[in-house]
Amino acid sequence: MNLEELREYCLSLPHVTEDMPFGEEILVFRICNRIFVLTNLERIPVSVSLKCDPERAIELREQYPDKIVAGYHLNKKHWNTVSLEGLPPTLIKEMIQHSYDQVLAKVPKKETLKFI
Template identity: 50%
Template sequence: MNIELFRDYCIAKKGVTETFPFDEKTLVFKVMGKMFALCALERLPFQVNLKCNPDRAVTLREEHDGHIIPGYHMSKVHWNTLLLDQLPPDLITELIDHSYDLVISKFTKKLRTEYDALS
């Protein structure tokens, strides 16, 4: 999966915005203002950070040694860094969905109501 397909998949999700809150090289995707994906635009091979269940994060790192690593500049417990050109596209989309769903599951009642109201 290339960076454009990654971006297109993330931005198409409900309630998602993209920003550059850290610098002009790190694209951040948020759902209702909560971060679920980061993308290093100038790092080769292309790398993305995705939130992940801690137990699953360890398993993924073991199964995809060197291609999924602890989150770069993130919590090593809750984030993984993926090398996009080294992983199957269906795994990447599954992990984007997992990250997005984890963030949504932690919404406050008020935020959940706002999210549910989106079309």
């Protein structure tokens, strides 16, 4: 999966927005104003940071030690940094969807209604 495919997939999810709150090189995708994907546009190979259930995060790191590591500059318990190079696109999409679901689940219902 390349950067454009990542962007297309993220924006295909319901009510997702994108912006660059940390400067021109960091692109983020949000649901209900909460980040669920971060990527550094200047980093090659392309990698993304994704929110993840803590147990699943550890499983993924063990299964793909060269491609999935604890979140870079993020809460390492809840975030993984994932190289997009060499992983099946279906796995990457599943992890993005999981991140989206994890973040959306924590948004109070009252606040969700403002965005949906």
